[in-house]
Amino acid sequence: MTASTTRLARSASYRAWLLSPEPASRAQAALGQAYRRWRRLVSNPLSLCGLVVLALLVLVALIGPLLPMPDPTIQVLADRLLPPGSPGHWLGTDQLGRDILSRLVHGARLTLAIAVLVVVVVVPIGMLIGTAAGFFGGWVDRVLMRVTDIALAFPKIVLALALAAALGPGVFNAVIAISITAWPAYARLARAETLRWTQADFIHAARMQGASRLRLLTRYIMPLCASSVIVRATLDMAGIILSVAGLGFLGLGAQPPSPEWGYMVASGRNVLLDAWWVSTLPGLAILAVSLAFNLLGDGLRDAFDPRHGD
Amino acid sequence: MRLWQGGVRLAGWVLTLATTFAGLLAVTFFIGRKVPIDPVLAVLGDRASASAYAAARAQMGLDQPLATQFYFYVRDVLHGKLGTSLLTANPVIDDILRVFPATLELATLATIIGILIGVPLGVAAARRHNSAIDHVARFVGLIGSSMPVFWLGMVGLLVFYVRLHWVGGPGRVDPAYDDMVDMRTGSLLIDAALAGEWEVFFNAFSHIVLPALILGYYSVAYLSRMTRAFMLEQLSQEYIATARVKGVPEWRVVWRHAFGNIAVPLLTIIALTYSNLLEGSVLTEIVFAWPGIGSYLTGALLNADMSAVLGCTLVIGALFILINLLTDVLYRIFDPRVRT
Amino acid sequence: METDVNTASALCEIDRLGIAFPGPDQQWRHAVRDVSLTLAPGERLGIVGESGSGKSLTGRALLGLLPPNARMSAQALRFDGRDLLAMPQPERRRLCGREMGMILQDPKYSLNPVMTVGRQMREACALRSPGMVRREMDEQILAALAAVHIRDPKRVAASYPHELSGGMGQRVMIAMMVSNGPRLLVADEPTSALDVLVAMQVLDVLDDMIARHGTGLIFISHDLPLVGAFCDRVAVMYAGRVLETCAARELNQARHPYTRALLAASPTLSGQPGPLPVMQRDPAWLESADGDPA
Numbered sequence: 001m002t003a004s005t006t007r008l009a010r011s012a013s014y015r016a017w018l019l020s021p022e023p024a025s026r027a028q029a030a031l032g033q034a035y036r037r038w039r040r041l042v043s044n045p046l047s048l049c050g051l052v053v054l055a056l057l058v059l060v061a062l063i064g065p066l067l068p069m070p071d072p073t074i075q076v077l078a079d080r081l082l083p084p085g086s087p088g089h090w091l092g093t094d095q096l097g098r099d100i101l102s103r104l105v106h107g108a109r110l111t112l113a114i115a116v117l118v119v120v121v122v123v124p125i126g127m128l129i130g131t132a133a134g135f136f137g138g139w140v141d142r143v144l145m146r147v148t149d150i151a152l153a154f155p156k157i158v159l160a161l162a163l164a165a166a167l168g169p170g171v172f173n174a175v176i177a178i179s180i181t182a183w184p185a186y187a188r189l190a191r192a193e194t195l196r197w198t199q200a201d202f203i204h205a206a207r208m209q210g211a212s213r214l215r216l217l218t219r220y221i222m223p224l225c226a227s228s229v230i231v232r233a234t235l236d237m238a239g240i241i242l243s244v245a246g247l248g249f250l251g252l253g254a255q256p257p258s259p260e261w262g263y264m265v266a267s268g269r270n271v272l273l274d275a276w277w278v279s280t281l282p283g284l285a286i287l288a289v290s291l292a293f294n295l296l297g298d299g300l301r302d303a304f305d306p307r308h309g310d
Numbered sequence: 311m312r313l314w315q316g317g318v319r320l321a322g323w324v325l326t327l328a329t330t331f332a333g334l335l336a337v338t339f340f341i342g343r344k345v346p347i348d349p350v351l352a353v354l355g356d357r358a359s360a361s362a363y364a365a366a367r368a369q370m371g372l373d374q375p376l377a378t379q380f381y382f383y384v385r386d387v388l389h390g391k392l393g394t395s396l397l398t399a400n401p402v403i404d405d406i407l408r409v410f411p412a413t414l415e416l417a418t419l420a421t422i423i424g425i426l427i428g429v430p431l432g433v434a435a436a437r438r439h440n441s442a443i444d445h446v447a448r449f450v451g452l453i454g455s456s457m458p459v460f461w462l463g464m465v466g467l468l469v470f471y472v473r474l475h476w477v478g479g480p481g482r483v484d485p486a487y488d489d490m491v492d493m494r495t496g497s498l499l500i501d502a503a504l505a506g507e508w509e510v511f512f513n514a515f516s517h518i519v520l521p522a523l524i525l526g527y528y529s530v531a532y533l534s535r536m537t538r539a540f541m542l543e544q545l546s547q548e549y550i551a552t553a554r555v556k557g558v559p560e561w562r563v564v565w566r567h568a569f570g571n572i573a574v575p576l577l578t579i580i581a582l583t584y585s586n587l588l589e590g591s592v593l594t595e596i597v598f599a600w601p602g603i604g605s606y607l608t609g610a611l612l613n614a615d616m617s618a619v620l621g622c623t624l625v626i627g628a629l630f631i632l633i634n635l636l637t638d639v640l641y642r643i644f645d646p647r648v649r650t
Numbered sequence: 651m652e653t654d655v656n657t658a659s660a661l662c663e664i665d666r667l668g669i670a671f672p673g674p675d676q677q678w679r680h681a682v683r684d685v686s687l688t689l690a691p692g693e694r695l696g697i698v699g700e701s702g703s704g705k706s707l708t709g710r711a712l713l714g715l716l717p718p719n720a721r722m723s724a725q726a727l728r729f730d731g732r733d734l735l736a737m738p739q740p741e742r743r744r745l746c747g748r749e750m751g752m753i754l755q756d757p758k759y760s761l762n763p764v765m766t767v768g769r770q771m772r773e774a775c776a777l778r779s780p781g782m783v784r785r786e787m788d789e790q791i792l793a794a795l796a797a798v799h800i801r802d803p804k805r806v807a808a809s810y811p812h813e814l815s816g817g818m819g820q821r822v823m824i825a826m827m828v829s830n831g832p833r834l835l836v837a838d839e840p841t842s843a844l845d846v847l848v849a850m851q852v853l854d855v856l857d858d859m860i861a862r863h864g865t866g867l868i869f870i871s872h873d874l875p876l877v878g879a880f881c882d883r884v885a886v887m888y889a890g891r892v893l894e895t896c897a898a899r900e901l902n903q904a905r906h907p908y909t910r911a912l913l914a915a916s917p918t919l920s921g922q923p924g925p926l927p928v929m930q931r932d933p934a935w936l937e938s939a940d941g942d943p944a
Contacts, residue, residue: 557747
């Protein structure tokens with residue numbers, strides 16, 4: 001056999017091993033499930049698009065600032081308001097002569113960082129509260145859910161604005177402001193999932209085998225809730241990015257000269273009539289990233305759908 | 311017995327309302343205390359003497375324990391005393407009452423647009439699952455949850471006002487028509503029509519149409535998505551098959567049977583849309599220089615006018631809570647399955 | 651042994667019906683394969699099978715109630731000599747309303763939950779007799795409810811479906827669908843959600859109404875003994891195919907191993923106490939080989 005056919009045969013056998021209907025180990029079962037879900041995800045062209053765009057975003061955020069581009073913060077007043085397509089400035093410059101493409105690339109890092117920070121803060125806290133409420137029940141459940149319900153009834157954007165205003169502008173405070181309004185949805189979701197699983201027979205079986213409540217909670221219930229929380233978090237990222245951009249638009253996010261996309265849209269307002277690209281292009285970037293998260297989240301929801309049998 | 315049960319449920323609802331509102335008050339109170347700017351210095355300025363500082367501090371009640379301060383805060387709020395704006399020097403409550411009708415007018419028009427376009431779109435999409443109209447509806451919904459409203463507003467102004475001159479520009483009316491109509495209902499459109507001032511009416515209309523359509527887009531996206539989901543669920547139910555076997559024509563199956571079953575949940579969704587639009591106005595009004603509570607709030611934010619910011623937060627928050635909890639009540643009143 | 655009905659006078663004719671659904675991997679899942687059945691006027695045909703055998707879909711295909719993503723193919727599908735395949739949808743809907751009826755498993759779900767019983771029955775009435783005045787309709791409705799042994803027709807007519815018990819709900823369905831005398835009734839597991847005593851009462855009422863109007867019946871169920879007792883002929887379905895059709899009184903002499911296994915799996919009062927035989931499923935039953943031993 002030639003090298004390519006042996007490679008083909010080997011990859012075919014890997015696939016067979018992953019898709020085997022009778023996995024021989026936990027690892028094989030887990031990998032097989034992940035592989036099946038991955039196949040479903042990428043078979044959907046829209047979610048594939050979203051995945052590609054997000055991969056691009058991560059790439060740009062990681063290596064973009066290392067590329068040879070004009071400094072995004074240095075003002076070159078001689079080059080003010082150049083339209084897109086100008087030599088050396090593919091997407092034009094803003095009213096302070098800063099290259100827009102470069103600012104977008106550096107801003108990608110900011111946008112991604114803030115969104116990831118919010119999710120990293122909100123999801124564990126929400127899950128902890130939700131699973132504790134669902135698992136322990138009783139007065140723990142009632143108190144926690146009362147607090148969650150009250151928090152859910154607050155207007156998100158207005159409260160985030162008030163918080164950001166009180167704490168002062170800046171990335172860190174923006175993350176706090178958005179996090180404080182975003183956690184209740186995850187607590188609710190985690191609690192609903194927990195309630196569904198706590199009644200399952202295999203949980204009773206594990207308890208009878210002597211598993212402590214803590215072990216049940218952390219090793220059984222939380223991983224089960226993980227998939228719906230992941231789907232929800234991905235879909236929420238779109239909204240979080242819009243909230244971050246909104247705060248930035250009002251000057252409450254990353255401070256100038258940081259190239260935060262929302263702030264870039266706001267700063268282009270004065271020159272909107274003559275130089276539409278200063279505001280429009282950052283807005284398109286926000287739209288593209290948000291859309292990508294929505295598409296990916298929809299695809300994940302379909303891929304993780306328990307009706308597929310795994 | 312029924313009366314007693316109803317009374318208990320009503321009491322429970324009032325209690326929920328009260329605790330939620332108390333929570334909101336607590337949050338705004340703590341936000342107010344967390345301000346990095348010293349509120350005394352904000353009033354007196356940097357150069358105040360130590361004794362003036364102490365006197366002002368006592369007068370503002372800042373030397374009392376936290377619980378007492380909270381009590382005074384709640385008492386003031388319940389009496390409508392939300393502090394004084396640093397910017398306008400008016401009581402915040404007066405400012406809010408003055409600007410709120412403009413926001414209500416915009417949000418109401420946007421919601422009406424959402425209902426008129428979004429609901430039929432959702433029904434059509436559900437009826438013809440996976441057809442062209444279904445894809446259009448899903449696309450509309452997808453873009454609606456991905457697009458920043460302030461950006462859409464700016465692009466809309468650029469295209470439809472600056473380039474095409476199809477609509478009026480920022481503001482509620484052209485400056486020439488300012489103060490020409492007596493404001494009785496709060497809605498400029500209604501008041502102008504009532505007064506017979508048709509020039510003012512059409513001018514006001516040209517100014518409101520773009521922001522209403524932009525905000526309306528979001529309500530179209532949300533309402534069509536929810537209507538589609540509700541209708542898809544209903545159309546797969548058994549009673550729909552029964553109706554079809556009875557010989558009911560398809561349009562009646564869709565609108566009388568399926569839609570009749572989603573009318574109540576849809577009403578609650580519409581109420582939620584309205585409260586979402588009240589929030590969305592915050593970022594839209596600044597783009598259109600619309601003189602509503604959104605502009606007031608963003609102006610206060612940019613000038614660190616914390617009393618005004620917290621006052622707006624309280625008012626919008628209270629409305630938000632009220633609408634959210636009201637939808638719960640609506641459900642219980644109108645759904646025959648829950649009534650008995 | 652198959653008893654065949656003279657197709658010229660048949661009420662319903664299903665010839666080589668196939669129903670397929672799109673599956674998860676771009677494959678078509680064939681839920682019904684090559685099913686051929688006939689029903690004579692006034693005859694009672696039982697379709698028996700386990701879950702997933704395609705029996706419900708077969709009944710629904712006749713009524714035009716398949717889900718939108720289903721793909722149906724048939725050599726012929728006729729009602730009263732009229733070609734259902736070529737009929738435009740509105741006409742088929744009207745035909746269905748006038749001449750056919752359907753009873754489903756759970757009246758809590760098969761009746762519109764936000765309309766009163768009376769209103770739903772009035773709707774059926776108005777569609778069949780367009781000129782009728784409200785008073786006449788109400789009289790007819792109350793009479794129909796009384797005919798299915800409902801003791802307080804007025805109260806029931808003013809109730810919502812979730813306020814009725816299962817047995818009463820099924821009787822309401824019977825009143826709504828059968829009281830005007832349709833030529834065909836499809837009953838899809840009508841007693842599966844009821845306890846035995848109530849089921850017996852409902853079947854009595856159904857029996858009475860059908861006999862009174864000479865309605866043809868297609869009784870779909872998983873309960874072979876019940877169908878054998880209630881119907882004239884029985885068709886046994888498995889994995890989307892009809893394995894065997896025979897007269898109900900000749901069920902004991904059924905020849906297909908699946909039917910015999912089903913019969914053997916039901917305990918009888920007079921039989922030997924002991925473990926019931928476990929069915930051995932022969933993959934050959936899934937093949938397209940004609941099940942007709944003749």
